[in-house]
Amino acid sequence: MVDPDLQDIQATLAGDGAAYGRLVRRHQEAVTKRMWRFVRDPQRLEELVHDVFVEAYVSLKGFRGEAPFTHWLSRIATRVGYHYWKKRDTAVKDMPLQDWDALAGEEEASAMEASEAAQVLHDMLGQLPPRDRLVLTLMYLEELSVAQVAEQTGWSVALVKVQAFRARKKLKALIDKANKEHGHRAVFFTETQP
Amino acid sequence: MNEERILQVLARAARADAPPAVDVADRVLASLRAARRPSRLIVWFAAAASAAAIVIVVMALWVLMNGARPAMDPSDMGMVGML
Numbered sequence: 001m002v003d004p005d006l007q008d009i010q011a012t013l014a015g016d017g018a019a020y021g022r023l024v025r026r027h028q029e030a031v032t033k034r035m036w037r038f039v040r041d042p043q044r045l046e047e048l049v050h051d052v053f054v055e056a057y058v059s060l061k062g063f064r065g066e067a068p069f070t071h072w073l074s075r076i077a078t079r080v081g082y083h084y085w086k087k088r089d090t091a092v093k094d095m096p097l098q099d100w101d102a103l104a105g106e107e108e109a110s111a112m113e114a115s116e117a118a119q120v121l122h123d124m125l126g127q128l129p130p131r132d133r134l135v136l137t138l139m140y141l142e143e144l145s146v147a148q149v150a151e152q153t154g155w156s157v158a159l160v161k162v163q164a165f166r167a168r169k170k171l172k173a174l175i176d177k178a179n180k181e182h183g184h185r186a187v188f189f190t191e192t193q194p
Numbered sequence: 195m196n197e198e199r200i201l202q203v204l205a206r207a208a209r210a211d212a213p214p215a216v217d218v219a220d221r222v223l224a225s226l227r228a229a230r231r232p233s234r235l236i237v238w239f240a241a242a243a244s245a246a247a248i249v250i251v252v253m254a255l256w257v258l259m260n261g262a263r264p265a266m267d268p269s270d271m272g273m274v275g276m277l
Binding site: 017020021024025028032033035036042045046049050053054057112113114115116117118120121124136140141143168171172175 | 196197198200201202204205207208209210211212213214215216217218219220221222223225226227229
């Protein structure tokens with residue numbers, strides 16, 4: 001059976017705009033999910049998803065079909081999201097106090113609503129530089145292995161490991177600093193260990 | 195590591211967070227159509243520039259064949275017999 005993605009890619013390259021529309025409709029949900037890791041504003045989310053598909057169209061001639069289209073597309077999505085972080089100083093300068101309060105203990109953190117947890121994680125990782133933020137987002141939120149992160153980012157496996165180590169170290173420093181500055185109880189950060 | 199644990203706990207909860215529904219297909223196609231328009235303009239501009247270049251070359255050839263003569267052509271100066 002012929003892969004519908006490949007069919008539509010060939011038709012698109014032959015000038016069939018409707019075929020590309022079908023590709024977009026087939027994959028936009030997955031791309032939206034990925035881009036939701038990079039931005040929490042629905043309007044900007046739509047812009048980013050749009051940008052991913054425009055960039056994918058421009059690069060479509062380079063798709064060799066060796067890997068599934070979704071893998072190729074998610075690499076583009078990661079690149080677009082990462083550039084978004086780099087381009088627009090999206091770093092959260094200070095995490096809102098209510099976020100720290102929500103993290104007072106593992107039980108509180110575990111009991112959070114999905115959207116609340118996503119927002120807190122977004123704010124927390126947003127205090128890190130884009131490279132650190134990217135590696136932790138892909139490893140923890142997307143549950144990608146080191147090899148998969150390397151594939152998505154185009155970095156070497158060794159670089160991903162080093163980047164993840166540094167990112168966690170920076171995150172720990174941020175948490176310690178916040179604990180001191182806010183006099184936060186932060187049991188979860190300092191005491192609780194499974 | 196504590197920071198690792200918090201990442202794990204938050205990420206586990208956050209994974210269930212569903213993004214808002216987005217449909218960008220029409221907008222993407224419209225952007226691509228709009229992006230193609232300037233390239234057509236470039237094609238027209240290139241065609242016009244090529245046509246102008248051809249006219250200039252033809253004119254230059256015509257001038258060369260009919261109007262221009264070497265300034266020191268001996269036959270024009272009646273010196274053929276002297277050489």
